[in-house]
Amino acid sequence: MTKKFVYKFSEGNASMRNLLGGKGANLAEMTVLELPVPRGFTVTTEACTKYYDDEKTIDPDIKSEIFNNLKDLEKTTKKTLGSVENPLLVSVRSGARASMPGMMDTILNLGLNDEVVKSFAKLTNNPRFAYDSYRRFIQMFSDVVVELDKARFEEIIDQMKESRKIKLDTEFTAEDLQEMIKKFKAFFKEIKGYDFPQDPKEQLIQAVEAVFRSWDNPRANVYRKMNEIPYSWGTAVNVQEMVFGNMGDDSGTGVAFTRSPSTGEDKLFGEFLINAQGEDVVAGIRTPMHIDKLAEVMPAVYKEFTNIAQRLEKHYHDMQDMEFTIEKGKLFMLQTRNGKRTANAALRIAVEMVKENMITQKQALLSIDPKQLDSLLHPRFDDAKIANIKPLGSGLPASPGAATGQVVFNANDAVKWKEAGKKIILVRLETSPEDIEGMNAAQGILTVRGGMTSHAAVVARGMGVCCVAGAGEIKMDEVGKNFELGGLNIKEGDWISLDGSTGNIYKDKLPTQKASLSGDLAKVMRWADNYRELSVRANAETVPDARQALEFGAEGIGLCRTEHMFFGADRIKTMREMIIASSLEERQIALDKLLPLQRGDFEELFTIMEGRSVTIRLLDPPLHEFLPHDKEGMEILAGDLKMPYKDVADRISSLKEINPMMGFRGCRLSVKYPEITRMQIRAIIEAALNLQAKKITVVPEIMIPLIGSKKELDYVKDLVITQANETIMERKTKLNYFVGSMIEIPKACVIADELAEQAEFFSFGTNDLTQLGFGFSRDDAAMFLESYYDKKIFESDPFEKLDQEGIGPLVQMAVDKAKQTKKDIKLGICGEHGGDPSSIEFFHLAGLDYVSCSPFRVPVARLAAAQSALRNPRNKFVESLIEAGNI
């Protein structure tokens, strides 16, 4: 075996994070910096993946390597594992590439057994401490390594407290603890059938294996999925000499941040406990003291610690999160890492460190997690004010933001109440496309069923409306217009509040505050704009969305979904009249009524966008989405249209589809009903001309959805151009406009070279491309996706994060083919992935020109685009040379 699977701390450094895990790499780095770190070694993450590859066995060669390193550790520390003269005790701790705090297992005090504990008692001159250490070890080992029921040990302790009439663990005497150890060991033998292992080497190997195993425990799996940490990474294991914070009042343990992780303030922030081990801090029985207090209690240690903290921050160029232990007045560093922080803290730290010249603007930009910004960009509850309010219950945080309003139970009511000037929360079992109007009228949406990619969640995120989805605890009575939650009955009209960032549901009206781009965030955004190579646009069609998009720095609209414009109360009836029409003439009458409304929408949008790019997508959804499907709705429609009910019902039924996602929609509507497209084009062009007359330059980008073949694009583009030019000619003027297509059908990627002959731009619709490329419907995937996560077939939701195994290559193929035909074709993406940082990095690398996302995601996208460019500059210089023909 030539590969090295174990590294002494002195052999590693901070750059070896992938191999040694975060904790191991930083322990090594601190060792190399000659900081006071207890000595030890790290079993690598590769040993862990090998453990899983070898069907959960540790290779004998790796075991020898561990024992060889143990021998070296014994030499360095001049202590020996299992020795009764001078026993070495060690901790065994997990440490993955990415921090996964508390998700995996730790064993302390390893090396103790019935004999060693006796001499340890003598050597420390503290029998109580020694036996306490041993009983803690037995508990941890039994829990972590052999998975005995923790609660049973607590029961034994409680029984002993009762019989001794004491309340606190600390009141146990050394003798009590010896008896407790006996009871623990007896219980161990009773359950396992063999004695508690006395051989420290066996203890060690079992502990290492247990840490490896804990990589695959359920909470680790959940955490990884939430944080998109690949299962394949594995964890390292750190074996380190024990130091004890619980050896008296000159000992202690604590954690500290070099700056405040919640506000970012540049001030040491942390807490410590005197005479305690790390687990006591976690247990929360004793209240720790603020780190400042250490200056009073142990001034020398405090000084040493603050020096180390400053040194580490400067060394790592980032705010540090440190663990330390003081053993009999001597400080030991047990961990340092870049500290987790709130979005606000991240911004402030970044800005201030740049001011301090500790980091560059580029480093500052790379230090902020773009996803975190999301929480700053929506209306929020005042954290301080809601801290003490218990939520009624919770659901999935499906669309961030805070909302407060009066409960309504259907979309019609939502619209009516909104029109009456009320703020409302729409509560539904689940939503469907028919609810869109009501969803748009709501401050927030609450559903009982459905996951993070349910209709409600997707639409709400697109609208930037707060949504809590899948709140399964709710007992719903939609017809009776009330629901039960947290023991309360909530009726129509009652006030509730939703936190879409946490999923919490509150009773009553809670005050919210609006988000804005100011202060540190604004500064960071300006920096980001200096470095990014991708433009950032927003998906928007309403006036508030367009305003929000501009406020957040969108450079244009990348997707205006014209169908959303037809759901308004003043137009849905006409839209339905148009759809129900049985002849071209009837349809044209309805279209003539829709024309001025649609033209007005575009005029508003163009006015707000003041000459910026606006990409308008022609009508996309299947027509039945605009129609009522319940008897009552159909009756009303029949009345409105003065038609027999049966005719209306028949027409609606004839539009029903088995697979609407793959049905009669997108450009297929233009092919069958070119008159609809002609109306939309006329509206777009007339609006642009009207603005042009007011000296506002508008260059509309007309986008054809769902294109799948060259002749289809030929046909629809011809339709568009003929109508557009006719409309321009009518005014005897000129107007620039572009015609492009969505790329969202797998076949379109294959023939992108041909499509590029006609299209002036492409915009990737990665939502549909993902659905078709994977062959699963977003609406239905919930039925089986959970099993896919459980079985680690999927590690992330392909609708949130672009799949780079199969969908990415289709996008790349289309980009390459398109550029073969038309080198400077404008390429964008307007699916939900346009707001996801890892997907943005892909789009940057793939060579797109812009991403378009929900207005609330625009700052996230600006930062993610800057980070992508900083990590992988496209090397514009070389490109320009090639273009100029100099290469």
Added chain:
Amino acid sequence: MTKKFVYKFSEGNASMRNLLGGKGANLAEMTVLELPVPRGFTVTTEACTKYYDDEKTIDPDIKSEIFNNLKDLEKTTKKTLGSVENPLLVSVRSGARASMPGMMDTILNLGLNDEVVKSFAKLTNNPRFAYDSYRRFIQMFSDVVVELDKARFEEIIDQMKESRKIKLDTEFTAEDLQEMIKKFKAFFKEIKGYDFPQDPKEQLIQAVEAVFRSWDNPRANVYRKMNEIPYSWGTAVNVQEMVFGNMGDDSGTGVAFTRSPSTGEDKLFGEFLINAQGEDVVAGIRTPMHIDKLAEVMPAVYKEFTNIAQRLEKHYHDMQDMEFTIEKGKLFMLQTRNGKRTANAALRIAVEMVKENMITQKQALLSIDPKQLDSLLHPRFDDAKIANIKPLGSGLPASPGAATGQVVFNANDAVKWKEAGKKIILVRLETSPEDIEGMNAAQGILTVRGGMTSHAAVVARGMGVCCVAGAGEIKMDEVGKNFELGGLNIKEGDWISLDGSTGNIYKDKLPTQKASLSGDLAKVMRWADNYRELSVRANAETVPDARQALEFGAEGIGLCRTEHMFFGADRIKTMREMIIASSLEERQIALDKLLPLQRGDFEELFTIMEGRSVTIRLLDPPLHEFLPHDKEGMEILAGDLKMPYKDVADRISSLKEINPMMGFRGCRLSVKYPEITRMQIRAIIEAALNLQAKKITVVPEIMIPLIGSKKELDYVKDLVITQANETIMERKTKLNYFVGSMIEIPKACVIADELAEQAEFFSFGTNDLTQLGFGFSRDDAAMFLESYYDKKIFESDPFEKLDQEGIGPLVQMAVDKAKQTKKDIKLGICGEHGGDPSSIEFFHLAGLDYVSCSPFRVPVARLAAAQSALRNPRNKFVESLIEAGNI
């Protein structure tokens, strides 16, 4: 202009079909062979496509080229167009690459005008003939070139007949005809506002343009779609000196085939009319004589003609379809082409010509249209017996074959009546997956709605059951169990007969005859097998299908759809119990009941297939397809399962999907319910072991459907192998088996290299790949596809003929990637395209190992595979050299 757009007949030959069209190329060939062909020239198909490219104008240069050729023709014939001394008259005829009989326009006698007709009357010494020719010319020109209403000319003729009290056209005198000409011209001027064109050159150019235009007429478009002739080909135009078969009793015209086009008998077959022009034959007013009669009437001409016929057949190595005219005792050949023929004739001619050493086996194989065979492979009505029976009505010929049976109106009745020993025809408004059991019980299926790719059509073709779909004339009363058609009311239990090859619906019971592979067909199939490089398997899961497949020469089963096995009356209940189960335990109980049934199915299938390959696909459709969706069905199910109705209804509703095609199906079922897969694997393996015990070697090929990612395949393959090996171990024996996957999701094509690491074979599911690749659902596409055909966006149905623009490249990508990983991976295709000749050619070229199709398509596929190999041999020799490392 360097390109040549006009060719004299003497400049062309038969190989120039693409440029000169079929008629032009063959006229040229006959000219070169020095047969008696009236002189002329051909305006090329390229001139036609240029005409369309130039927005329907003829380029001036092409016009000059036409006039130059006209001058040469005038020199050769010593006649001049428009001359009153020696006038040249010409015909102007269309002629495309592929024969499109009667679809485009023809103009005869061009060159006549008011002056020329007078001298023509003198020169022919036949004024009646001359004026008759002129009035025919005016009629044709007015119809074809300026599109006047034909009927109005007939009215004028009828009025004149009435006033003259005559009945036949031939009774008009020369004077009558002169008056008629005046009336025609007056009518022309009245409608068009200008005089009938007198300039013959103008007539000529207008006629050429009219022929070009007729390429795009509605009947030509329909014919092209039916025959898959690309719109882009265009037609050529033949300008040829007129010869006249109507110059007296020493003149005539006729058509003849060198062998019988209906039986293939080696005997001149045809008919002729004395003193007539071609259009008189078509008009059918006079009854033509059998060609043999010509030997009596004009023995010398007959002899010359039979000599020419034999010479042409030998020259072309194929049966010829000829047109000829006799002008005053002189024979002129006007056309020859390979004759269309029935399937039986095609086989007989091929076999006999090989026997006569006129063609080789390879040529024989290439001379037969594989699609034609289809009509021979299903039960048929006796053509002679039904010739005089008028059908009640007709629908689309959705699945070929003949069926006769008693009418039932729902699937349940179909099953019951079948069990009672009755033959039934299932008549439905449209079918859905719930009807499958009933469809399987039926002799034939008749639907009122739905097209060639409707559910009924697709399933029926798969089952090889006769189906007439979309018979819209039917007035249906499903509840009352009767329908009206052709003025009759047909009630439940009445006998009807369906011809799935013509779409005809007959009253009463008509005798059918079974198809078999014998005689010439069997011989041709044996030849085909010698040349093809693709194996041919069948899609089959029932005993009759498997037997039929073997009878038709299938080499194995390429797709056994296990879901079809669960629809039987003895198992659907247990299947439903399994699906409704709310816990693993309940589900396992139902699965235990299904196991022996499923095992039995496989034993039967393996027994029939006697060691041939059998590819078994694991359960594929969404579970809700097995469940009742109507209240009554759910109530019965609740009773069967002894469950509350509400629970059953809730569970069924929870399985409902918005886009079931992209839903919870295929291997997704295996991931969520591995126990279902385990049951299926156990059934397959135990069945194979049971046969092995009887010394029948079975190597099951287990196929996982809907695979979309590597980890998914890892998981399901592991599940399969673990269960399979466990089952084999239980018997303490050994068994070979293969595990492979469907490739039917676009993403699977992209990652085929990774999938090939795990899969031992791939089978392309081109049905789903087409749906997902195009992004449209086969069930819903009917809503817009018609518009796509009308607007020439699509020219063929991508579900019938593999789309080679976008889907073909995905298949090719997957093939290439798969072979990169595993050079000898077995590759097949089991979508409906497996039985389509043009798609088979693609699969051959793509490098697949086999195609699998409906049993009734197996002979079609065998022939198509042979033709593919003959046209494009894969050059196995070179391949073997490469493999051996010698290249």
